[in-house]
Amino acid sequence: LARKLQNDFKGQLLLSFSAGVDAFNVSKVMGCGFRTVTVSSDLLKPGGYGRLKQYIDNLKIDFNGKTGWPAADVALKNLNSYAKEVVEDERYCNTHFREPSIKTKRKLDYFDCIAAPCVNTCATNQEIPTYLHFAATGNYPKALEVILRTNPFPNTTGMVCDHLCQNKCTRINYDNPLQIRDVKRYVAENADIKLSPAQPNGKRVAIIGAGPSGLSCAFYLAINGFKVDVFESKTKAGGMVRYAIPGFRLTDQAIDRDIERITQLGVNIHYSHPVTRSEFSDLKNKYDYVYISAGAQKSAILDIEGIDADGVIDPLTFLMGVKSGNIKQIGKRIVIIGGGNTAMDAARTAHRLVGDNGKVTIVYRRTVNEMPADEGEIKAVIAEGVELVELAAPEKIITQNGKVKALKCRLMKLDGYDSKGRPKPVKVEGSEFEVECDVVIPAIGQALDIDFVPNELLKADTRNYKTLMGNVYIGGDALRGASTAINAIGDGRKAAQEIISQCGFTGISTSVPEKKHNYRDLMLLRSTRKYGYVHKELTAEKSKTFELVTETPDETTIKEESARCLHCDEVCSICTTVCPNLANFAYTIEPVRYQLDKVLVGSDGTQEVQPDHFFEVKQTVQILNIANFCNECGNCSTFCPTEGAPYQDKPKFHLTTKSFKESEDGYMLSVLKDRNVLIFKQKGGIKTLSENRDEYIYETDHVYARFSKNGFKLVEAKALTPCVRQIQFQHAVEMSVILQGAKRLMGV
Template identity: 35%
Template structure:
C-alpha cells in the first residue's frame, strides 16, 4: 500500500515476539535487552519509572511494535505520537514523502500520526499489554516500571471533538473498549504459551493507561488558547499536564546568533514564527497560573522543552517549503529555553525535555533535574532503538532521589559549555557524500563503505580488527596486499575511506589511517625480512619517477618476480612526499621505510639520474616503461601587479632550509586546498613571521581542503580571509576584491561573484597554492599523444600510452591528486603488465555476536590509540533495519547468509532508510518487498512478492516481470536464490505474514 501503515493484530504481535525471541534472540530486530532493577525507580505523576528516558512523540511511538522495540532496549517513558482532529488518509494526503532526513541534525515535514485516532488508540493499548507481558516474561523490569504519556493537539475545539475526547477518556480508562477486551481475551486463552507471565500478572494489568498529557499546539497559537487547553485537561480531565514550549520563546536575534556561532549559519528561517508564537513575557505569567491551578487539583504541571523548530527548505532537503529541525542543532536552543525558564521559576518549574539528547549529554541533562527526557533523532540513526541501552545504563545511579527541582547552576554550566561542545558544533566543512554510486542489490547487500570508497579497495575492516587484537604483523601483511606505502598513507593519506565510514553516524569516523600506521610502525622490522618475490619472470621494467606512484609500481612488480628499476633525478626517493611535504606532516625516515619495503621484494632504485629519452631505456633492455613523473609545472596566480611565489617551490625551500627563511612579518597564502594548508602551517613556523593569512574566494565551508587539514591550520594560528579575490601585490599590501556567494550549482557548491568593493591586506610575502599541471613537453618529445590539459592519452583499462609498452601512472597521468590514487594507478598498470590481478581479498574474521555487541554503542575516540570502533560493515550492514522506526526492513537468515527484505505493510515511506543505506538507493523502494496482499502489490511499483493466503502459491515481480512461484518447487524464470529467500520466509519467518 505504499506509504499506508497497516496495524498488526495483537495476536500476530504476540506470536512474533515469542517466535522471534526463540529463533533469533531478538525483539523486532533489537538484539540486546535492557534489564532494569525492579527495586530502583523514580516517581512521577504518582507512578513508577525505571528509567527517565524514552521515545518522543514522533515516528517511534506511532505503532505498537515501535513501542515494544523501544521498551526492550531501555525506554520507559513513552510520549505517544500526537493525535488531532485531522487523521488517517486525510492527514496522510497532506504529508509530502519522504518526510524525514536525519543524516546529521534532523529535519521532518510532519510527525503527527497518519493513522486514524481510533487506530492510534488501538496501537497504544496493544503496546500497553505487550509491555506488561514481556516485562515479566523476559525479566526486563517491573510491570509497573514504565509510563505512557498522551500528546494531543492542536486546538481546544479539536480536542473536544468526540473522536479525540473518546481517545483521551479511553486512555484514562480503557476497560470497556473493544481493543482492551480483545488483548485481554487473547492472553487469557494463550497463557500456556508463556513461561513466567501468569494469570495473576494478567489480572494485575490495569486499564488506566495514562494519567498525564502533553499539550502540543501549532506555531502561532495564541497564549489564551494554550492556557484554555491546559486548563481544560487539568480541570475537566484531571490529567497531570505538560505544555510544549517552542524555541521561538528565545526571540529571533538570540536564536539566530546561537546557531550562527555554532556553525549553523546555513539554516534559514525568518522572524515570522518568533513574532506569531507565544512570547516569553506572556509565557511566564501563564505558566504561573497553570502551576497554581494544577496544584489546587493535586496534579503536577510542567513544560515540555521543546517542540521542533521551523526552518525553510533551501536545498531540496525535503519535498516541502518548510520543515522542522531537531537533533544536535536544536539542543543549544532547547537548553537556553530551559535555562531561561528555570531562572524565572527558581528551578521550581518541572521540565520534560526533548531537543538533541543522546548518549553524550543525557546524564548532564537528567543530572540537572530535567526529566523525563524523550529522544527521536539519535534513534533515527544507525543503532536505532539499541541506543537506548547505553543511555539507560549511563543513568543508573546507586541512589534514587525524588525530584526536588532544577539545578539552575548545573543548567547554566551546560549552556556555557554547549557553544564549544564538539558533539553539537557543526564542522566547518559540509558532510561528505557517503553513498556509493552503485544501486543496492536484492541479495548480499552488506558493504563496507570505507572499502568501496578507497581507490585501492583495501581490506580496511580486516586489518583494523587485527590491529586491535595486537596482531600487527598479520595486519601489515593484509595492508601490503594492496597498499605498498603504509607509512606514507598512514601519515598523510586523505583517507576518503574515513569520510564514508558508517561510524560517522555514531560520533566520528573510525581512525583508519591511524590503525594503518600503528600496524606499520609495530610490524615493519619483522615483516621486511619475510617479503619476497614470486617466481622470477623474464621481464624487465623501468619506472621513471621515484614518487608514490613509482615506488608502488616497483613494489608490486618486484613482488610478482619482475626485474624492476626506478629512476629519479633527485638524490632522495619519495617525490613530493620526501622533497615538498613538511616534516611536521611525515618523518623522513618513515618515507624511506616504504622504499625499503619495495627493496625487500627485489626492486632497485637509482637516484640522481634524469630520464628524458624513453628509447634510451629500451636500448638498455627494458621491456616496459612506466612513467610516474608527477605534476610539477606551476599554475601562476594572475595579478594586475606583483608576483606570487609558487607553493611547491616555497615548501621545497622550507624543507631544504629547515624553515630558516626571510618572509617578513605578514604572509598571505592564496588557495584553499590541502597544499595551501601545508604552506600556511609551514609559514607559521618561519622565524620572524607574525601573521599568516589564508585568502580564499569562497568561505571556509567550500574550501577543497579536508576538514582535518583545515582544523590543523586553525590550531596553528592561521587566519582565514574568505570571500576575496587577489588583484595586485605591491608596497607590502595585497589588494583584493570582495566576493559574494551566488546560488548553489547541481553539486550544492555555491558560485562566486566579485564586487566593486576592495580590501587591503598587509603582505610581505605572497604564496600561491592554486594547483599544478603536467609537463606536456616530456610526453610529446617521446612521441606520446597528449590532450588539451597536457595529460597523456591513455587506454582507460591498462593506462598504456599510444607508444606500445609505455604506461603512465599517478599525478603525471591524470593530474595532481592524492597518494592512494597514485597507488591505484600503479596497481592497474602492474596488473596489465603481469596480466593478472594483484592483491588477494582478506575477509574480516568476526562473528554475528561480536558485530551485534557494539551496534548502537557510542564512544568517545581515544587519541593516539588503535581505534576499535569498527562496525565490520563488510560482514554485516543492516543500517536500514536499525534506522526504520516501524521495523519495516527486516533481517532474514537464509542458509547462514544475512538478507534484507522490505515489509510493505509496516512502512509509511518516511525515507529515513535511504539516508543511511551506503548505496545510491532507498531500501524502502529498492529492496525486494514482502507484500501482505495482492492488492498491496498492485498498488506498489516495488519488485517483490506476496504469498497467497492459504496456499503455497507466490506471486512474484522481478525487474518488472510477473510470474507465479510455488513454495519448494523450481521455476526456470526465478533465480534459485530468490526462491530460497521466499521459501525461508514461508517456512521460518511465518510471523512476517499478515
C-alpha cells in the same frame, strides 16, 4: 518493555521514549497515575532501538556499588543533570565544514549490499576492517601483512594520508569516526615482516619517476617476479611527498623505511637520471612495459598584474627550500592564495617562519566549505592562528620599488554552479580591498612537467591505465594532474595488476586472512555508543616549531580504537535499525552460485537450450522492505552507505492482499497446502514462482518453466506466446532467493 519498566519502577517514575513516528509512549500503555518524563532520543539514527538500554543505563545511579533505579525525585535530578551534560558536551556540537555522510557512489542492488564504506572510499581499497581486527588483538605483523596487500607506504600514509576512509567511517553516525590512519601508523612503526618475491618471470618493466605511484607499481611488480628499473631525476626517492610535505607532518625516516622495503625486493632505482625523448624511445624497445609516474612538479601560474614582483614565491620552491634548509627566513606578512593541501602546507610552514610578530593570511575565492584541502588540515591551519579570508579573489599585486607591498582583492559571492558542479564565485562590483603583505605565495594548483613524450600520447584509458603507445602505462599525477599520495599509490598498484594480467599471470594470492565475527555480536556492537580518543590540541608554542605535530598513540589506545570497528564488511543492516516502523527486514540465506540456462525459440517453435550466465549471491544476510510498514520517509536512504535507498531498491514485500492490490509493484507470498507461491506484480503483469517439495515452477504471461531445487537446473521451458524468441531466467532465480526471505518473515 512497558511491563518490565512497570515492575522496575514500582510506580515511582516513568520514562517515555519518543521515536518520532508512531511515538512509543509508555505512559499510554501503562495507564494513569504515574509521573512521566519523556526522553527525546536519536532513535532514528543507526542502532536506534537497540540503544534504549544504553540511555536507560545512563539514568541509573549506584547504590552501594550496585546499579538500580533511584527514587523519583533523585531520578529526575539525575535526568536533568544528564541533559545539561549533553548540551555542554563538545561531542554534540557540529564543527564540520562539510556535513559528514557515509554515503558512497556504490550502487544498491537487490542482494549483497554489505560492504565497508571505508574500503570503497580508499583509493587503494585497503581491507581496513581486517587490519583493524588484527590490531585490536595485538597481532601487528598480520595487520601489516594486510596493509601491504594494497599499500606499500604504511609509514608515510600513516602520517599524511588525507584519510577519506575516516570521512566515511560508519561510526560517524554513532559517535565519532575511528582514527584509522593512526592505527596504520602504529602498526607500521611497531611491526615488520619479511617479504619474499616470486621467482623471476623473465619480464622487465621500466618506471619513470620514484614517487609514490612509481614505487607502488614497482613494489607489486617486483613481488610478482618482474625485473624493475626505476628512473628518478632527483637524488632521492619519494617524489613530492619527500620534497614538498613539511617535516612537521612527515619525517624522512618514515619515507625511508617504506622505500627500503621496496628496494629490498630487488627494485633498482637510478638516481639523478632524467629521461629524455630519445631515451624514452629506447626504454619502450628495451623493456616489456613502461610505467610513467612523473609527478606534478610545476606550480600553476596565477595570471594577475604584479606576479613577477620581488616577494612572489612559487609554493613548491618555498616548501622544498624550507625542508632542505635553504630557506630559513621570510617576510613578516605572508599571503597564501588558494585552498588546497599545498596552500595549507605553505601557510603552516610560513607561520613557523614569521615569528611572534608576523602574520599569515590565506585568501580563497570560495568559502571554507568548498576548500578542496583535507578538513583536518584546514582546522589545523585555523587552530595555529592563520587568518582565513573567504570569498576573496586576487586581482593585482601592488608593488613599491619592484617589491610586494599588498595584494588587491575583490569580494566574491557564490551564484550557481560551474562545469564541475562546484559553487561558482562571482565578482561583487565595487568591493575591492587590499591585504598588506611583503610575500605572496600563489598556491592555486600544480602542473605536469613531462617533456620526453608529446602530451597527446599521454591520454589513457582510466580503466586499465594503458596509453595510446601500446606497452606504456601511466598513473598518479601524470594521469590525474596534482592529486593525493594515496591516489598515486592506488594507481600504481592497479597499473601493476593490469601489467600482470596483460602478461597472463595471476600474481601472488591476494586472499584476505580469515576474519569472521558473530552476527549477533556485531549487531549488539552497533547498538552502543563508544567514543574513541581525539587528538590533543596543538599548543601555540609547538605550532611555531618544526617538531612533529602529532604523536603515535600508545598500544592500549590503538587496541581500544581498533576494537571500535563495526566490521561493515561483514554486516550492515543499518536500514533495519534506523527505520522507526521496522519496515526493513534482514534475513539469512545460504549463499548460492548457479549456472543459468537460456532458451532460444525458433520461428517453428523449436527450442535450443544454451548456457547463459552465472547467478551468484555471496552474502548470508539480505534485506526485504515491508511495504505495509514503510511510509517512505527516506531515513534508511539517509544512512545507507550506498548511493541508493533501501525502501526503493530492495524487494518490496506485502503482508496483505489489500496492500498488494493497492500497490503498483512488489511481492506477496501465498502459502498453500502443497506449495508456497511467491507473486510478483509490476506494470508489465504478474509473475509467480511456486515452490513444492522438489522443484520451482516459474510462470508469466509469456513463459512457463520448471527448475530443480538443487542447483536451479532448468527441467522444462515453454513459450506461451508465438512472439517469444528468447527466454532468460534472471528474475526467476532472484525470486527463489526472495522466497526464502518471505518464508522467514512469514514464519513459514
